[in-house]
Amino acid sequence: MDGEHYWDGGYLGNPAIYPLIYRNGSRDVIIVQVTAITRDELPARAADILHRINEISFNSSLMREMRAVAFATRLIDNGELDLRKHRRMFMHWIGNDCLMSRLGTATQFQPEWGLLCRLRDQGREVAGKWLDQNFEQIGARSTLDFAQMFL
Numbered sequence: 001m002d003g004e005h006y007w008d009g010g011y012l013g014n015p016a017i018y019p020l021i022y023r024n025g026s027r028d029v030i031i032v033q034v035t036a037i038t039r040d041e042l043p044a045r046a047a048d049i050l051h052r053i054n055e056i057s058f059n060s061s062l063m064r065e066m067r068a069v070a071f072a073t074r075l076i077d078n079g080e081l082d083l084r085k086h087r088r089m090f091m092h093w094i095g096n097d098c099l100m101s102r103l104g105t106a107t108q109f110q111p112e113w114g115l116l117c118r119l120r121d122q123g124r125e126v127a128g129k130w131l132d133q134n135f136e137q138i139g140a141r142s143t144l145d146f147a148q149m150f151l
């Protein structure tokens with residue numbers, strides 16, 4: 001889109017982020033959360049358990065990847081990796097885990113117009129707030145706290 005690459009990993013699996021450390025190009029990676037990472041309630045019904053399994057499966061490769069990027073970032077920051085071969089990525093995360101958790105997993109299979117409009121509006125609001133708070137950091141530093149989210 002306008003010379004930029006975008007990817008929705010939900011259809012075939014998230015693309016690997018880690019190789020970007022080895023490549024030239026954009027230093028920034030912006031991840032847009034579309035499923036709940038955590039949930040406070042335990043699923044009790046079989047359908048809820050199945051939906052949560054799907055959610056965990058969907059997120060597991062991303063969580064593993066983000067832990068690898070966090071590890072490589074620490075090595076780069078500590079001068080333990082050759083900067084001629086590796087480069088520090090600026091990682092960013094846009095999401096609303098509270099909303100995604102409140103919606104429940106069943107909404108993934110209810111593409112009702114009202115829900116889609118609500119998700120669109122909430123997404124625009126969250127992205128707008130994120131941009132207001134973080135736009136100046138793009139290209140300068142990460143806005144994602146790896147330790148808080150993945151370690």
